Amino acid sequence: MSFKETDIINIIIAGTAGQGVITLKRLIEFAAQKSNIRRCFGTEHHGLAQREGAIISHTRYQKKLHSEDRKNIQSPVISYGDADLFICMEPVETLRHGLFASNKTTFAINSYSIPGVMITAGLETYPNLNKIEEILRKYTKEFYFLNATELSLNNFNTNKYVNIIMLGYAILTNKLPFIKINHYEEVIRERLREPEKNIRALNLGIKNGKELIMNH
Numbered sequence: 001m002s003f004k005e006t007d008i009i010n011i012i013i014a015g016t017a018g019q020g021v022i023t024l025k026r027l028i029e030f031a032a033q034k035s036n037i038r039r040c041f042g043t044e045h046h047g048l049a050q051r052e053g054a055i056i057s058h059t060r061y062q063k064k065l066h067s068e069d070r071k072n073i074q075s076p077v078i079s080y081g082d083a084d085l086f087i088c089m090e091p092v093e094t095l096r097h098g099l100f101a102s103n104k105t106t107f108a109i110n111s112y113s114i115p116g117v118m119i120t121a122g123l124e125t126y127p128n129l130n131k132i133e134e135i136l137r138k139y140t141k142e143f144y145f146l147n148a149t150e151l152s153l154n155n156f157n158t159n160k161y162v163n164i165i166m167l168g169y170a171i172l173t174n175k176l177p178f179i180k181i182n183h184y185e186e187v188i189r190e191r192l193r194e195p196e197k198n199i200r201a202l203n204l205g206i207k208n209g210k211e212l213i214m215n216h
Contacts, residue, residue: 013089028059
């Protein structure tokens with residue numbers, strides 16, 4: 001899909017607390033500023049203030065303003081069905097926020113599951129990836145799975161780089177237009193601890209995602 005500079009780009013980032021959802025949201029927004037994006041709004045919807053509680057963020061940006069003001073960003077909240085890109089840190093969180101998806105939405109999904117409290121207590125059943133895929137097909141053909149948690153554990157011996165790996169993966173969908181990779185790298189160096197590891201994580205997402213997306 002080719003975006004015009006006056007188009008509004010709508011990004012949902014969903015996951016569980018502790019996965020770096022808010023860090024990723026802000027990284028994209030700071031990189032957008034470095035790319036001379038004219039307008040960028042965002043908001044965060046927090047779940048319960050506990051580890052592994054559901055969390056979602058919205059990011060909206062516009063490279064250039066439209067001559068008709070009503071076609072410009074006026075609110076940080078994405079309308080139902082208007083997300084261009086979902087970056088999902090956990091598979092079932094993809095479904096939890098499905099109201100924002102439509103046939104124009106692309107999903108970049110970490111395939112590693114984190115069952116919630118109700119599931120671990122045996123009160124609910126976690127859907128397998130095939131079931132999640134079946135549901136996503138009702139929206140779009142553009143959904144891609146990558147086990148970013150496994151990549152982070154294997155390369156860094158920790159899962160804390162999942163969000164940056166997923167960013168690299170999401171860049172390949174072409175649903176983050178007008179922001180250059182070097183601008184993400186600049187923001188990582190300025191704002192994140194262990195910047196070289198985070199830049200390596202970004203490139204891991206890009207490298208490992210290429211083959212998956214090309215063969216989808």
